[in-house]
Amino acid sequence: MDKITHTNTPVLDNFWMPFTANRQFKAAPRLLAAAEGMYYTDVDGNKVLDGTAGLWCVNAGHGRKKITQAVERQLSTMDFAPTFQMGHPIAFDFAAKLAAHAPGGPKGGLDRVFFTGSGSESVDTALKIAIAYQRAIGQGTRTRIIGREKGYHGVGFGGISVGGLVNNRRVFPQIPADHMRHTLDVERNAFSKGLPAHGIELAEDLERLVALHGAETIAAVIVEPMSGSAGVILPPKGYLERLRAIADKYGILLIFDEVITGFGRLGTPFATDYFGVVPDLVTTAKGITNGTIPMGAVFASRKVYDGLMTGPENQIELFHGYTYSGHPVACAAGLATMEVYEEEGLLTRASELASDWENALHSLKGLPHVVDIRNLGLVGAIELAPRDGAPGTRAYDVFVDCFNKGLLIRVTGDIIALSPPLIIERAQIETIVSTIGDALKRAA
Secondary structure (H helix, E strand, O other), X not given: OOOOOOOOOOOOOOOOOOOOOHHHHHHOOOOEEEEEEOEEEEOOOOEEEEOOXXXXXXXXXXXXXXXXXXXXXXXXXXXXXXXXXXXOHHHHHHHHHHHHOOOOHHHHOOOEEEEEOOHXXXXXXXXXXXXXXXXXXXXXXXXXXXXXXXXXXXXXXHHHHHOOOHHHHOOOOOOOEEEEOOOOOHHHHOOOOOOOOOOHHHHHHHHHHHXXXXXXXXXXXXXXXXXXXXXXXXXXXXXXXXXXXXXXXXXXEEEEEOOOOOOOOOOOOOHHHHHOOOOOEEEEOHHHHOOOOOOEEEEEOHHXXXXXXXXXXXXXXXXXXXXXXXXXXXXXXXXXXHHHHHHHOOOOHHHHHHHHHHHHHHOOOOOOOEEEEEEEOOEEEEEEOOEOOEOOHHHHHHHHHHHHOOEEOEEEOOEEEEOOOOOOOHHHHHHHHHHHHHHHHHOO
C-alpha cells in the first residue's frame, strides 16, 4: 500500500483527547471520517483496515444497517425516558434478551441485569453491588476489594483502585483494595499458543491476601479472565478454576470483568463460557451495542440479586444508578446488535478462525525485536523488546507505520494488541500480519 497523507485537518485545539499524548498527536494527527465493514476511511479518503474492532468494541463490523435503523426508529418514537421509579418496555426487553445469552448459560444463573453507560460504570457498579450484598447478608465488615497487578477496570475511582496499571493510579486517591500478582511470565511462557502452561500457583495470592487482611474484610475479587488493555495477558491453565475455589472457601464474591471478552471475542458468548468458570458478577460494555451507543451492563447471579431483595417492599434495595441506565436508544441499539450476532453466528465465529489467527500471528516469531506472541480466540499480542532508555517508542513507531500503510493496530507500552471485528476473513488476517511484519522489519 502507498503511504497515507493527511490534508483535511480540522481545528484541533479544543478537544482534550483521552489517553492520548495530545501535543504529539496534534502535531501529526490521524483522523478517521467514515467506516464500513472491516474498514475505516480517513479524512483524505484512504482505506484503513480495522485490526482492533475500533477500541475492542465493534465486534460485528462497522456500519450495520439493522442497528442504524433500530436507533433511528427508537429516536423517532421516544428519545429518552427515566428508569428511576419509572420504566419503559425496551429496557426490559433488552434485559431479557441479554439474560437469554447470559454468561455461563442457563445453569450459570447470571440473569439479573443492571444497565450502565460504560465499562467503567459497570465496574464501579459491580464493586458497589458486591459490598452492598455482603452488608445485606450480615457481612458488613467486608469492604475491601482484591484486584490484580496489570489489571484494567476502567477509570472510575473504584476501577483504578482495583486496577493495577500504575499510570492510571499514580495521582488519584483510591478505595480500600489490594492486588494479586499478574500472570504475565514471558520467561516461562513465551510464544505459548493459547493458554500458558505455567502460573496456576499465582492464584494462591488470594490465600495470601486473606491471611494478611482477614476474610471478614474482603467483599470480592475482580479479574479480567483475559487482560486486554495491559497487552493480552492470558490466565495460566487452571488459574481461574483455582481462584473460584478459593473465593468460595472464604465467602468472597468473584467478579469477572468481561468488558473486552464479552460478546464473542474468544469464540464463545463470554469468557465465562470459554473457561467454564462461573463468577458471581460479570461486567460488560463495548460489544453490547457494537460500539454504536455508549452502554454497559452488569450480570448478577440470583444469589447476589436475591440477597439484596430484602426489607420492606417500598424500600430501594440498592441506592445506585445512572441517568442513562437502560437508555431507550442504547437498548434499541443493543437489541439490534444481539440480533446481528444471532443471525450471523458471531458469538461463536471466532472459534472457527482461531487456528488460522494463531498460526498467522506466530508466523511473526523470529522477526526483529519480537520477544513474545500471545493469542486466544480472535485476540493477539506481539511483545517487542524496548529501546534502551525509550520504552514504548518502538511499538509506537510500528503503530504509526502500520497506519500509514492502511492498518489500524493498538499499542500499550511495547506491546502490539490486536482484536479485529468478528466478521474478518482469512485474507484480511493475512493482510494484518504481513503489514505488521513489514513494519517490524523497518523498526530500528
